[in-house]
Amino acid sequence: MMIVYSAIDRSNIFNTDPVYSHLAYNEKTVYEYSKYEKYGYLTYSTYGTFVGNKYKAKYGDDYATHEDYKAAIEAIKDETTYKDNADVKDFYSTYSSQGYEVIYLPTIYQGRRLLSNATLLAKKEYPVIYRLWTYFSQMFQFETIWDVSDPDLTNRGIHIEWDTYSNMPALVGNGTRHKYLIYFDDQFPFIHQNIVHINLGVSYSLYRDDDLIEIMQTKTGSSIYEEKEPPAKIGTGETVYTSYDFHTLTYNMGEPSELEKEWYPDKYTIASSKVGGLSRMGNSFIMGIIATIGAYLLGIPIGIWMAKRKDKIVDKVGNLYIIFIMAVPSLAYIFMFAAIGTSLFKLPYKFANATVPILGYILPTISLMLPSVGGLMKWMRRYMIDQQNSDYVKFARAEGLSEGEIFSKHISRNAMIYLVHGIPASILGALTGAIITEGVYSVPGVGKLLTDSITQYDNGIIIAMTLFYTTLSVLSLILGDLLLVKYDPRISLTDERS
Amino acid sequence: MAQEIVKKPLDLETVKTQEEDSLFYFVDSNSINSEKITAPRYSYWRSVFRIFFKKKINWLILALLLFIILMTILYPAFNPYDEYENVIDATWKNLSPAEAMAKSGGFSLKYLLGTGQFGNSIFNGIWAGSRTSLSLATICAAINMLIGILIGAVWGYNKTLDAVLNIFYNIIANVPYILLITVLVYVIGSGFWPFVFALTITGWLGIAYFFRTQVLIIRDREYNLASRCLGTPMFRVVGHNILPFLISVIVTILATELPSYISMEVFLAYIGVGLSASEASLGRMITEAQTAFTSFPWSFWSPVAIASIITISLYILGQNLADASDPRTHM
Numbered sequence: 001m002m003i004v005y006s007a008i009d010r011s012n013i014f015n016t017d018p019v020y021s022h023l024a025y026n027e028k029t030v031y032e033y034s035k036y037e038k039y040g041y042l043t044y045s046t047y048g049t050f051v052g053n054k055y056k057a058k059y060g061d062d063y064a065t066h067e068d069y070k071a072a073i074e075a076i077k078d079e080t081t082y083k084d085n086a087d088v089k090d091f092y093s094t095y096s097s098q099g100y101e102v103i104y105l106p107t108i109y110q111g112r113r114l115l116s117n118a119t120l121l122a123k124k125e126y127p128v129i130y131r132l133w134t135y136f137s138q139m140f141q142f143e144t145i146w147d148v149s150d151p152d153l154t155n156r157g158i159h160i161e162w163d164t165y166s167n168m169p170a171l172v173g174n175g176t177r178h179k180y181l182i183y184f185d186d187q188f189p190f191i192h193q194n195i196v197h198i199n200l201g202v203s204y205s206l207y208r209d210d211d212l213i214e215i216m217q218t219k220t221g222s223s224i225y226e227e228k229e230p231p232a233k234i235g236t237g238e239t240v241y242t243s244y245d246f247h248t249l250t251y252n253m254g255e256p257s258e259l260e261k262e263w264y265p266d267k268y269t270i271a272s273s274k275v276g277g278l279s280r281m282g283n284s285f286i287m288g289i290i291a292t293i294g295a296y297l298l299g300i301p302i303g304i305w306m307a308k309r310k311d312k313i314v315d316k317v318g319n320l321y322i323i324f325i326m327a328v329p330s331l332a333y334i335f336m337f338a339a340i341g342t343s344l345f346k347l348p349y350k351f352a353n354a355t356v357p358i359l360g361y362i363l364p365t366i367s368l369m370l371p372s373v374g375g376l377m378k379w380m381r382r383y384m385i386d387q388q389n390s391d392y393v394k395f396a397r398a399e400g401l402s403e404g405e406i407f408s409k410h411i412s413r414n415a416m417i418y419l420v421h422g423i424p425a426s427i428l429g430a431l432t433g434a435i436i437t438e439g440v441y442s443v444p445g446v447g448k449l450l451t452d453s454i455t456q457y458d459n460g461i462i463i464a465m466t467l468f469y470t471t472l473s474v475l476s477l478i479l480g481d482l483l484l485v486k487y488d489p490r491i492s493l494t495d496e497r498s
Numbered sequence: 499m500a501q502e503i504v505k506k507p508l509d510l511e512t513v514k515t516q517e518e519d520s521l522f523y524f525v526d527s528n529s530i531n532s533e534k535i536t537a538p539r540y541s542y543w544r545s546v547f548r549i550f551f552k553k554k555i556n557w558l559i560l561a562l563l564l565f566i567i568l569m570t571i572l573y574p575a576f577n578p579y580d581e582y583e584n585v586i587d588a589t590w591k592n593l594s595p596a597e598a599m600a601k602s603g604g605f606s607l608k609y610l611l612g613t614g615q616f617g618n619s620i621f622n623g624i625w626a627g628s629r630t631s632l633s634l635a636t637i638c639a640a641i642n643m644l645i646g647i648l649i650g651a652v653w654g655y656n657k658t659l660d661a662v663l664n665i666f667y668n669i670i671a672n673v674p675y676i677l678l679i680t681v682l683v684y685v686i687g688s689g690f691w692p693f694v695f696a697l698t699i700t701g702w703l704g705i706a707y708f709f710r711t712q713v714l715i716i717r718d719r720e721y722n723l724a725s726r727c728l729g730t731p732m733f734r735v736v737g738h739n740i741l742p743f744l745i746s747v748i749v750t751i752l753a754t755e756l757p758s759y760i761s762m763e764v765f766l767a768y769i770g771v772g773l774s775a776s777e778a779s780l781g782r783m784i785t786e787a788q789t790a791f792t793s794f795p796w797s798f799w800s801p802v803a804i805a806s807i808i809t810i811s812l813y814i815l816g817q818n819l820a821d822a823s824d825p826r827t828h829m
Contacts, residue, residue, distance in 0.1 A: 323810060323813055323814060323817075324810065326754070326757075326813060327757045327806075327809040327810045327812070327813035327814075328757075328761075328805070328806045328809055328810060329760065329761035329764040329765065329781075329805055329806070329809065330761060330765065331761075331764050331765055331768050331781075331784060332764065332784070332802045332805055332806055335784075335788070335791060335798070335802065336802075338791075339791065339792070342792070343792075349792075435676070435769065436765060436768060436769075439768065439769065440788075450677075450680070450769075451768075451769040451770070454680065454684055454769055454770055454771060455769070455770040462681060462684065465677075466673075466677060466681055469673070469674050469677050470672060470673045470674070470677075473672055473673065473674050474672050477672065
């Protein structure tokens with residue numbers, strides 16, 4: 001993670017930036033620094049702001065018309081003499097003493113035409129450790145009633161209010177960034193909060209300046225328009241036809257418009273649209289869950305069947321399938337599934353092309369499921385064959401138990417221990433894993449986000465995704481261990497030797 | 499008691515008849531013969547290959563793989579692949595084999611599989627791409643296996659190192675491998691050797707861990723203990739007692755590792771990192787042709803097929819060799 005942070009070439013940020021490609025010469029360099037500062041690589045200050053502040057303190061607000069200020073700004077235009085100016089010397093000494101590096105960009109002419117004005121700026125790079133610290137310290141952000149810095153805002157506080165949009169109580173804040181802190185609605189997971197925000201990282205290029213959690217939770221369908229009462233008109237029965245979800249209101253620092261004054265009783269006027277469909281995380285999760293359940297339901301019985309008919313035709317066909325899944329590049333077999341699905345079953349190839357939304361999920365889910373079926377088959381077959389000759393199975397057989405009883409009461413109990421251990425990992429893995437599947441079928445999901453961010457050089461998202469995936473993976477391992485303890489009484493996580 | 503037993507043959511001798519005399523005769527005890535050990539001569543590697551070549555399918559796959567390897571070495575050497583040789587002439591784009599051959603005037607090996615979206619020869623491309631894939635897989639496997647096995651062996655033997663390396667392993671192994679590689683390749687940049695670096699910097703860790711477990715299992719078996727008690731030098735214990743058991747383990751790892759690097763290349767090419775544009779790559783051929791996989795099947799399915807054939811034959815050969823190299827199958 002640290003390596004990722006320091007080693008990714010930061011100039012990649014600009015590869016897809018439309019503003020950047022329109023700028024040239026010194027303006028381009030200044031824009032670069034402003035972006036670097038925004039994404040936490042460095043801090044910088046220009047001579048212009050420095051001189052501005054200096055003369056503002058000296059002459060007050062109309063400093064810009066003063067001769068001294070104009071002279072100071074003019075001073076840097078001449079490449080040969082700029083260093084003799086008192087203001088420039090001041091700029092140098094102020095910033096050099098704070099550890100800044102001062103950069104001078106001379107005026108660029110093409111013949112006699114002025115292309116770019118001279119610029120003087122000072123920058124300080126943040127060390128990697130500092131950036132890591134700011135990253136982790138800003139990860140959890142809590143909303144407090146002092147968040148809005150509007151001096152006109154009175155009676156800050158939090159209270160519970162009857163929410164007419166859901167007909168449930170809601171926690172409403174005044175002074176917090178969001179109006180509704182905890183509320184219910186008809187969207188999964190039905191109860192929502194705006195108190196704690198997890199900031200894993202901000203997108204540089206793909207989704208300008210949105211953070212990862214927001215991107216993953218944003219729904220991907222089209223806007224839903226409904227007849228609703230705006231907050232100022234609750235109880236009057238007067239409705240407007242809008243897509244705004246009034247639960248998402250945030251504080252507006254600017255002056256509200258006439259319409260906003262009519263609609264909202266307070267300055268919480270910025271609402272986002274209510275959008276249908278599933279979020280990226282929702283898409284990945286639904287496909288992942290179904291694929292995991294399907295894989296277990298198919299893989300285990302087939303594995304047992306193969307073990308019972310060892311070296312028969314079933315076993316041979318099954319083994320071929322296992323070899324196919326294990327050896328062939330996953331991209332290749334996903335395309336094979338896609339080809340079979342589209343030509344034989346007439347299923348839609350691309351997710352967005354599905355006329356009935358459900359149909360779009362079928363092929364990606366099957367493509368996710370079939371490889372894990374192969375893995376489970378392989379494991380189950382091997383396990384069954386090994387256990388057939390173990391002492392406890394021989395003993396059970398000698399007792400006269402039927403093969404069915406031996407399996408359901410003895411072998412399956414032991415096999416389940418391993419299977420249970422893998423369940424959390426496969427569910428969470430499905431959430432993350434489907435990188436290729438989602439790419440092939442263009443499903444808007446979490447896995448697609450990583451491929452998109454790599455092709456778009458979106459370093460912020462890549463770092464955030466790395467952390468997200470790693471956290472999930474650790475979480476699934478811990479969950480697997482906990483389930484194992486619950487299922488197998490022989491295993492204990494605490495040391496009982498004392 | 500002792501006297502009775504001694505007596506018995508004497509009694510038998512007295513009742514012996516004339517007929518039996520002609521059938522039985524006394525044999526002298528031969529001191530030289532009794533020193534010989536009657537077990538057949540056993541050579542480990544000869545037995546491995548005897549078992550391996552008993553299966554007809556192995557001959558077939560080996561021949562196929564040798565043919566592919568020869569082609570990947572020889573064919574690109576005589577027919578260098580240039581993806582952009584026909585890029586200016588749009589009439590060469592996406593031709594079926596029949597069209598391409600008609601256009602080039604008669605049968606030609608080069609256009610046996612048609613042309614791709616840049617007018618590139620698919621047949622030349624798959625061999626050049628296979629060469630990259632195979633050399634990548636061989637180099638990565640060689641580096642990872644060497645480091646992995648050496649470190650794994652020490653890891654299994656040394657208990658203090660075990661504690662340290664376990665912590666290290668737990669940290670690295672918690673990050674999904676596919677993600678780690680993706681980000682590494684993205685960070686390091688594209689090209690053959692950066693790619694090898696990304697695949698080998700942590701790739702050995704899993705092998706080492708697996709190998710460590712195997713060494714741990716075998717190290718303290720009774721026969722090794724006995725061997726050590728009798729004063730067998732350590733290298734001989736490792737070479738004669740432990741390694742034969744682990745050779746099948748090593749071959750099993752190899753059987754899964756080699757195809758996995760080829761798959762990894764295809765995967766990374768798909769998400770847009772990996773080899774640079776100047777290197778022929780099966781992964782990039784598949785990715786570039788993916789939009790055309792229904793309309794121009796030749797350009798898409800040919801690299802997919804060759805990648806699948808190589809990986810499957812490597813996998814099957816490896817698994818069968820692993821079975822054959824297990825001494826328990828030599829009986």
